[in-house]
Amino acid sequence: MITRIWLTFKQHRFETIAILIVCLGLTGATLIEAYRLNSLNVPLSCLAAALGGGGPFAGGMTAPADAHCLSLANSFSSIQGSVDMNLVRLLLLLVPLLAGIVFGAPLVAREIEQGTAPLSWSLSGSRRRWLLGKVLAGVVLLVPLMLAVGLAAEVLEGALDPGVDTHAAFQNYLSRGFIDVFWVLAAFAGTFALSTLLGRTMPAVILALIVCFFVRVAWEPGMARIVLRPMAVEQTQSSQFGFYYGGGPGIAVAPIGPTPSIEPTPSVEPTPSVETPSIEPTPSSEPGGSSDKSAAYTPYWVQTDLYSYTQVFLNGKPFYGDPWSLPGYQMQFDANGNPIQPDPSTMPNWVEYAVPGSQYWPVVALESGFLLLGSLIFGAVALVWVDRRRPY
């Protein structure tokens, strides 16, 4: 088997070397970027004062920053927004998928295109064993490389979000850590399945790129809204006319300072809110706050929860009709032209649910499991099809 793995690398030497260079280069670049940020040693108070944090309404609540503090914070901010940093972050997002596609596409298709499949298949009694040898080569190459990339991305995330426990927040959670390994496996398995089905390299690459793009874009909202609903807890409530605040990807609702944590209670029944909603964050709107670090300072850009879904309640019961048709939303005026306070029982109550950061590890484990399941299904499709297809 070692001979076959080695020969697979030799046969696909261009792809192997390209993936090695890109992954090792990206790992190095990511660690350098993290080092640049960490070496600034910016105190959290400086970042909090200069950049704000803890939510869109919490900026400027800390002590005034001195000039040095501001300078450090500005340096931090400029590195954070630099072109090279953005390029590294973009590559961290794309490389797991691209590496899987690049190695997976020619695996079977090139043998068919170059007419070598009949030679191999006539020598090997089992085509499945032949394919497994090639797949194993892909796994041996991609898994350690992507683990290195993912761990480097984890280090960078810690540097980008100072004071935040990156394992209790969902900022870039799909492109760092060991989940990268499962992304590359899914892309690799999906692409070599396409390669086996189509028998052509370029069509397999193009189709895999399209599928990976849509899956990657739809993954986070899809998982949060469909699969992760049991983990979601109540985040915000509002009955104001079309207005709500907090929650949602990229919008933190934690204020500066210690925040009370809430237990994830999936079946929270909201009480009907009849008061005019306040824009002040309420304790029930906290996103978990499971770590002391995030309680101390949460940069405004950190995604502390996963927006899951919104439910409309009326008199404490789920309401599935058109909330805009309720009488509470029809503005009434008295004879003097003053607005009449609507009947509270006719006012709908919007409640947003999100998966809190305290559920980070269960979420990552679940989503990794889904990616692994997808990889196994793609692999099974390829193994079945390679046994049935023609070698030309």
Added chain:
Amino acid sequence: MAVVAGSSIATAALVAHGLSKRFRKKVALDSVDLSVPAGSVTALVGPNGAGKTTLIRVCMAFERPNAGRVEVEGVDPWRHRSEALRRVAYVPQTPAVYRGLSVDDHLAMARSLHSGFDATYARGRLDQLGIPVDQRADTLSGGQAAQLGLAIALGTRAKILLLDEPLANLDPLARREFIQVLLDAVRADGSTALLSSHIVTDVEDACDRLVILGGGKIRLDCPLEEARRTHRLTEADSPPAGATAVGSFLGKGGQKVMTLWRLAVVDIDGADGQSAAPETTSLEDVVLGYLAAGRGTAGLQLN
């Protein structure tokens, strides 16, 4: 001894019964019955599109037959692929080599894929031909690449060799070398070879049996010598007594329409069993006659 065309003379290494293969509307093989005796070198001859490649691919389990069955040493390749492929080795028409791999890498790959692969034997064959094993396979000449394919096939030590027009892209010298290596190996190992080709002169000296395939059907299946002795080529208007016309085609020089006749068995066997018809017809004429029969003679008539 009466010579009966198509008779099975020994234990069959490869047998096809009512084998049919269709690609959408095109019929590639039409109820083919074939028996290749063990230890024989059989030439499978026919025009392009006759079904030669399809027949070999079915034997290699690359294609699934629509009807009928094929057996290699009694094993159905489609149902028991791994067992069948232990008994058969394959040499494709176009030398299939991995571009980035050396000759030695090919042998290593064959050894890793085929449990009984004899790399020493294959390397010895290549050494005899002066093909360096450390050379990259994509830098080999066409003849050397074909020899590499043959060496890999021989290295499997399979009892049946299926060669799908391996001579088609080779120059005359390379063709002769290829045939020689093949014959040496087959004679030494006692294996069976089915050599597909449309170059009749190449297979004439190498094979001991002839199968002519045309339009997906077996047109002739007999020992090579019998094919020569049981056919006569004459001008169209002078048939031998009791002979059956096979097909007409333009003779050499393109001046006359010649007709191939198949003689009755009684006409070629003497009372003492000695041939009463020592003169023979060239294999090329026999093949041309059957190919013309498959196509019809309309296009071959002189104006």
